[in-house]
Amino acid sequence: xxxxxxxxxxxxxxxxxxxxxxVGYGDYFDAINRFILSFLIQIExxxxxLPWWVITVLxxxxxxxxxxxxxxxxxxxxxxxxxxxxGLWDLAMQTMALMLLAVIISILIGVPTGVLMAxxxxxxxxMRPMLDAMxxxxxxxxxxxxxxxxxxxxxxxxxxxxxxxxPPLVRLTDLGIRLVDAEVMxxxxxxxxxKFKQLMKVQLPLAMPNIMAGxxxxxxxxxxxxxxxSMIGARGLGExxxxxxxxxDVGKGLAGGIGIVVLAVIFDRITQAxxxxxxxxxxxx
Amino acid sequence: MKIKTKLKLTGAALAGMLAAxxxxxxxxxxxxxxxxxxxxxxxxxxxxxATILRTGYDCEVEMVAGDMVPLFTAMQxxxxxxxxxxxxxxxxxxxxKTEAAGAVDLGVFYSDATEGWYVPRYVVEGDPERxxxxxxxxxxxxxxxxxxxxxxxxxxxxxxxRFLNCPIGWGCEQKNNVKLEAYGLSDDFTNxxxxxxxxxxxxxxxxxxxxxxxxxYYWEPTWLMGLYDMVKLEEPACTDDNAxxxxxxxxxxxxxxxxxxxxxAEATEEFFRNIETSSKEVSGMxxxxxxxxxxxxxxxxxxxLKTQADxxxxxxxxxxxxxxxxxx
Numbered sequence: 001x002x003x004x005x006x007x008x009x010x011x012x013x014x015x016x017x018x019x020x021x022x023v024g025y026g027d028y029f030d031a032i033n034r035f036i037l038s039f040l041i042q043i044e045x046x047x048x049x050l051p052w053w054v055i056t057v058l059x060x061x062x063x064x065x066x067x068x069x070x071x072x073x074x075x076x077x078x079x080x081x082x083x084x085x086x087g088l089w090d091l092a093m094q095t096m097a098l099m100l101l102a103v104i105i106s107i108l109i110g111v112p113t114g115v116l117m118a119x120x121x122x123x124x125x126x127m128r129p130m131l132d133a134m135x136x137x138x139x140x141x142x143x144x145x146x147x148x149x150x151x152x153x154x155x156x157x158x159x160x161x162x163x164x165x166x167p168p169l170v171r172l173t174d175l176g177i178r179l180v181d182a183e184v185m186x187x188x189x190x191x192x193x194x195k196f197k198q199l200m201k202v203q204l205p206l207a208m209p210n211i212m213a214g215x216x217x218x219x220x221x222x223x224x225x226x227x228x229x230s231m232i233g234a235r236g237l238g239e240x241x242x243x244x245x246x247x248x249d250v251g252k253g254l255a256g257g258i259g260i261v262v263l264a265v266i267f268d269r270i271t272q273a274x275x276x277x278x279x280x281x282x283x284x285x
Numbered sequence: 286m287k288i289k290t291k292l293k294l295t296g297a298a299l300a301g302m303l304a305a306x307x308x309x310x311x312x313x314x315x316x317x318x319x320x321x322x323x324x325x326x327x328x329x330x331x332x333x334x335a336t337i338l339r340t341g342y343d344c345e346v347e348m349v350a351g352d353m354v355p356l357f358t359a360m361q362x363x364x365x366x367x368x369x370x371x372x373x374x375x376x377x378x379x380x381x382k383t384e385a386a387g388a389v390d391l392g393v394f395y396s397d398a399t400e401g402w403y404v405p406r407y408v409v410e411g412d413p414e415r416x417x418x419x420x421x422x423x424x425x426x427x428x429x430x431x432x433x434x435x436x437x438x439x440x441x442x443x444x445x446x447r448f449l450n451c452p453i454g455w456g457c458e459q460k461n462n463v464k465l466e467a468y469g470l471s472d473d474f475t476n477x478x479x480x481x482x483x484x485x486x487x488x489x490x491x492x493x494x495x496x497x498x499x500x501x502y503y504w505e506p507t508w509l510m511g512l513y514d515m516v517k518l519e520e521p522a523c524t525d526d527n528a529x530x531x532x533x534x535x536x537x538x539x540x541x542x543x544x545x546x547x548x549x550a551e552a553t554e555e556f557f558r559n560i561e562t563s564s565k566e567v568s569g570m571x572x573x574x575x576x577x578x579x580x581x582x583x584x585x586x587x588x589x590l591k592t593q594a595d596x597x598x599x600x601x602x603x604x605x606x607x608x609x610x611x612x613x
Contacts, residue, residue, distance in 0.1 A: 026494075041441070143484075147484050147487040151488065247454050
């Protein structure tokens, strides 16, 4: 037995800290909440009011742009029509909006953090255990505080999704930039390229295959969070699955699950295809 | 034959002597076994009863951990003596079986366990201490909700109010769906399902701490109701025409005992029969756990015995009460 007098009162600290945030800074979190929500409502509005075939054509077009091949667009059309025929269209669009915004925020946070980490070994040493924690903490541990701070619904779901999905993107950006050849960097320096220009024109393009792999991972993890996010009231496919499970309606749960899988397959293939094209580009250069 | 009588006599004499020296040895020569399932209310109540039995009646008490149904099955075999905090209405089937095996209902323990649609009291009456003005002084019943929908604004659906329903899959969720429709609220309020009990608790707690308006379903006794001052909105009384959408009925919690216990015990059975409390008091016991970092059921029980003497001293004879009090 560990001696009882040696205890860190972590529980008390965390609870007091959270109370302090909720009571003292609730309004700031409300402002963040409204800010994120305003974007989400617009994305959702677009996805839910456009006719289904417009969205299908748009996503199929994106798939064609990524692969220059008709196979993937065909898969996209079949997948989206399947979602529609299962009666899940509206739910799938809500989930897609949530996922898209979570991925956009993850990119805005993850890529710059990855770049900074690649340039500073100290920062890397600090960040790595944090990233480990973000990936392994059971989501409910930060899901419920997210509700306390942001209220119930989609915004805390996005916050929790970003926490869960951003680590692979940070890691892969860091890795990609560190893998850029030292000789290439030296050559660009010899031409008198400034640091920022070096980053934008040399490092990021060369690291792009890794960054795309990170975005792909990020997208997949965001979709994986959908069911957990529905436990704090985020509507969409996740809620459909949750209803199915909690009412022992296995069919309903499976239908919702299939919807999530179809979305995952579509976005996985599209982001992978972009990654592969980046790889070819860098190969050619 | 003679020897046996003699032995019996000495036995009786010994027993008499023992009784004379310690006026109140436990009437049972074995531990009293209490069903100790995993919800907070039952555990705290068990600890309170156990403390009284140990110090006031000099009995030994044993807690039998387990799930609801296995514990009832054990009671049928007289392996469990007492089960406190049984919500009869929810467990009719298993109770009928247990009763058929000889178990006895020792009576209602609190009768006002209830559920309903709640708003924090400061929404209606304000809270001068916290500097909160009353936001909806005329809000007393579910019919007044539409007039105040802007107050309960749902940020995800501008123009609608947000009603916090139960998590999907709970029995109350479907009841509330019907009610929202029947009370004519479904066009003005989103039927918001928080997805999990923890999320429901968290949103009430967060709104209350920030002094913000919130309306939703909750029930008592619970720690949340003990800790936060909430007002239940009135709902239409139940008639033959509106049986699906009218006020929730109150539920009674009972104490039940095995047939063997009732046969063997007398004073302690009387004690269990006398126990009576209220949903509000049980909520208070539970909120003690929530409020005091790192406190356990024993602490909550001790706190109740120390601060609510007016309540529990009525459950036991005066001499027992004195013994319990002196042991605290």
